[in-house]
Amino acid sequence: MSKLLQAFLVTVMIAGVLIGCSSNDENGNDNNGDSVTLSLYSTVTNEADKTAMEDMIAKFEEANPDIKIDANFPAGEYESQLRVKMAANDMPDLFDTHGWAQNRYGEYTMDLKDMDWVENLDPALEQIFKDESGKVYAYPINQAKDGLTYNKNVLDEYGITPPETFDEFMEALETIKAESNGEVTPLWFGGSDYGAFGQFFDQFATPLLITHPEHDYSEALLDGTFDWEAYTFLPEKLLEMQEKDLINEDALTAQGHQSDSLLAQGKIAFLMGTTPVNAVKELNPDAELGVMPVPAIHEGGKQSWIGGERHTFAIWKDTKHPEETKKFIEFLAQPENVQALAEGTSLPTGLTNASADIYYQTYYDEYSDVVVEPYFDRVFLPSGMWEPMGTAGQELLSGALTPEGVSEKMATEYNRLLEQKGSE
Template sequence: MKKFLKTVAVAAALTTIVAGCSKASGGNEANSDLTVVNLYSTVTNEADKITLQNVVKKFEKENPDIDIKENYPADGYEGMLRVKMAANDMPDLFDTHGWAIHRYGEYVEDLKDMDWVKDLDPALEQILKDESGKVYAYPLNQAKDGLTYNATLLEEYGIEPPTTFDEFVTALETIKKKGKGEVTPLWFAGSDKSAFGQYFDQFSTPLLITGEQNYQKELLDGTFDWSNYTFLAEKLKEMHEKKLLNEDILTAQNHQMVDLMAQNKIGFIVGGGMLGPSVEEVNPEVKLGVIPMPVIEDGDEPSWIGGERHTLAVWKDSKVKDEAKKFLEFISQPEMVKEIAEGTSLPSGLTNTESKNYYSEYYEKYADVKVEPYFDRVYLPSGMWDPMGATGQELLSGTMTPEEVSKKMEVEYKRLLEQKK
């Protein structure tokens, strides 16, 4: 997660982050009868944060002897957890943000014997469960990322949601023409390199994985020819030159996104699945939709890009493992699963309840569409997210060519693979 979720509504989240625990008072710490369980989460979106806090309050009310200390470090999360891993001093409960097995695997308690495991959504098994049956984390919700679009605007302009990359570009060109300069066809908060990382990561799946000509083997064994990646940089540059992207792309910030979409000034966003409820609060007349990723190769089928969104793993050396697991048991109850899913506007990670959220009609419409895991989490070594996003910024600033983008990715890919040996 380090994904788009990590970048949406950052300004709003930063105003609420507290250096230590999120509780307003530290009085509980003086009560020796309380068992303190430290919880670290990658949540930044304010609505998601409130949802998690409300669930914690309900748990603490039922279990007055346990104090869940929440921490929301935002962009500092990953660096903080790396330090804690090095010191073998992990939080009792922590978000694995897409790296449950490959990064945090040796630090987590096996949860396979917990009751909720029987209800784990099969779509998450390859991400949270290994061949031996070990279960690495509890899924608070799951991601189904694709393209978020202004459904009100597309209906007004007579544009059908695209299913292919060519249709996508055509839709952008139509928005540019009919919007008469007032609407940005495809908007990026490009001051944050993660916005470009999201573009490259999500479109890498239809380009390199799901088509008849796929490169799964080569990506996994280190022999991938990175010239096959150049297409994405070429298309991004081409869209920029055709003025299909926002003019302020390299300075635009995430906090602008909601207001611009609510003003009907944005057509599409890559990812952005959580945007709908925030836009609705500002302008209920604007409706958003989501679609799976358009295909690039003829004969391919659209796919969602996803897996875990937010999770909670239990540190295997925690001194309060029983209390941490008790919290997981509490939130795995159907009513809690439903509350979290609806509060975060995402599908639940368990199958023991039905929930409705802002995008439910779209998830139901595309229920048969396969969910592919995030490209970088499966096919790239840890650390590739940063150059993936940074090369997008350099490309559009004119300091890199599309070919140089691929070369840079190749260099970083090989360097990081070598580090793993």
């Protein structure tokens, strides 16, 4: 055998060994095809939610050693990262639709209607996760019921009943400021994240523009004819709160995580949305928080919960591992796991096969007759409006925009995104 031939055979043998030692093939399988790795993206941000999710993933991997899950929690970068993946048609195997199961992510999701857990889907969520053809777009880990979180210790100290109208809300804020000599922030914003102001505008837009029969602009919002002058009430009130020192002085620079410590110290009265209670109770076991629906704005109006889809998992329709991803979803749908994730995230379950012992359940029961309305932006605004809605609040409080300027910015972005959607 020639030296040239010998060298060639050695090269072939080495290449074969290297190929055989490769840890994963193009489908995410290991070298023997014994296990697969699923990519998973979630929008959970606070530590309690993240811990609950990671614990469940670890439990699944222990029960299914042939399936590994590469979990990603990009927080504020989630939307931008998923947009890049959508554009490349290279989605994670499992991903959170965070309120956009049909409108934003629908064309990328596998139809889950034949899975066993669907028969236990909470009827309140059917219009969100099912379309007219019967397609089921995602699995609900929990469901949202947002309003305002309040510090019960503070309200009790100053004899304040949770307000039912916006006027009563403003009165409560002023009472807290006066009675506490400015030591308690009436309404607190972690406004370094524009989403804090987006939450204010989004939640209060429902009683302002949708739920009162004499102030129902839903058709105009959907067909593109809405006059944004009717929206100006909200930035006017937010600016009024700033001018009257009813919100924190550092509202534009404060970070969301700071609220836990301030709530525990009794330094905050109200927050937008539903605040997880675990971290607050760890800092002060005597702290008591409550939740209440969004106050009515117009005379004769009713309070509303704002909610629907919160955390979910959809399966990418082109995943190379359909059976393994479904196995993970079915694992989550087991009653004990439904309960564990709901309690870990302090939110109601998305399925009817389990109930959760969550801190705020007493308050949800108290307001059980209050209708849950969908998030305003998810139904009535084109995709992409969340950022301009939130940044408009930052610009308002920094003095860069007037209340009228906020409405003009909203109109401009609304029309731009509608035209962009129409040209797609």
